[in-house]
Amino acid sequence: MADHEVIELAAVQTHPLRLDVLRRDTPSRHVAFPEDELSSTFHLGVELDGVVVGVSTWIENDHPDLPAARGVQLRGMATAPHLQGHGIGGLLLESGVERAFASGHDLVWARARDTALGFYERHGFVQRGPGYVDAVTGIPHHDIVRTR
Numbered sequence: 450m451a452d453h454e455v456i457e458l459a460a461v462q463t464h465p466l467r468l469d470v471l472r473r474d475t476p477s478r479h480v481a482f483p484e485d486e487l488s489s490t491f492h493l494g495v496e497l498d499g500v501v502v503g504v505s506t507w508i509e510n511d512h513p514d515l516p517a518a519r520g521v522q523l524r525g526m527a528t529a530p531h532l533q534g535h536g537i538g539g540l541l542l543e544s545g546v547e548r549a550f551a552s553g554h555d556l557v558w559a560r561a562r563d564t565a566l567g568f569y570e571r572h573g574f575v576q577r578g579p580g581y582v583d584a585v586t587g588i589p590h591h592d593i594v595r596t597r
């Protein structure tokens with residue numbers, strides 16, 4: 450699984466998995482991000498037998514506390530439930546970080562669910578700032594950052 454190909458997706462191709470994984474048991478069913486269609490935004494995914502099973506969205510956006518660093522914000526990171534723990538998320542994460550740094554950005558950051566912190570930390574991210582409850586999902590989060 451870990452040697453699977455990472456492909457670029459259109460925003461709309463990420464929406465079903467965002468809904469299925471990231472809006473499961475949350476008060477919101479809204480899955481479109483305002484930055485989805487910006488030309489500087491890219492969406493990376495993994496397909497299995499023609500079905501999108503992993504998604505991630507990468508948005509040119511500085512971290513609010515770190516405006517001097519050219520930032521990319523990762524949003525909408527999700528793997529199909531039956532395929533989690535097989536390396537798809539890690540593959541997408543490394544691929545997006547590499548692309549962000551290769552294009553001259555200094556920092557990749559995200560608002561991470563506390564349940565996913567271990568996953569991000571194993572890929573070189575560190576927590577930044579205090580925890581908070583996300584207004585859309587009602588789920589505890591921390592900001593995480595990875596620098597070049």
Ligand SMILES: CC(C)(COP(=O)(O)OP(=O)(O)OC[C@H]1O[C@@H](n2cnc3c(N)ncnc32)[C@H](O)[C@@H]1OP(=O)(O)O)[C@@H](O)C(=O)NCCC(=O)NCCS
Nearest residue numbers: 526527528533534535536537538539561562565567568571
């Ligand atoms: C968080 C998430 C995106 C990670 O994606 P994933 O495809 O499961 O990621 P990976 O398989 O690369 O890594 C997940 C775990 O599986 C383990 N793993 C990776 N490859 C593995 C393999 N071949 N066999 C067994 N375990 C493996 C990793 O060590 C990792 O463990 P960790 O969480 O303790 O770090 C996914 O679990 C998910 O969609 N979760 C629900 C939504 C969510 O929380 N999204 C993030 C919002 S911030």
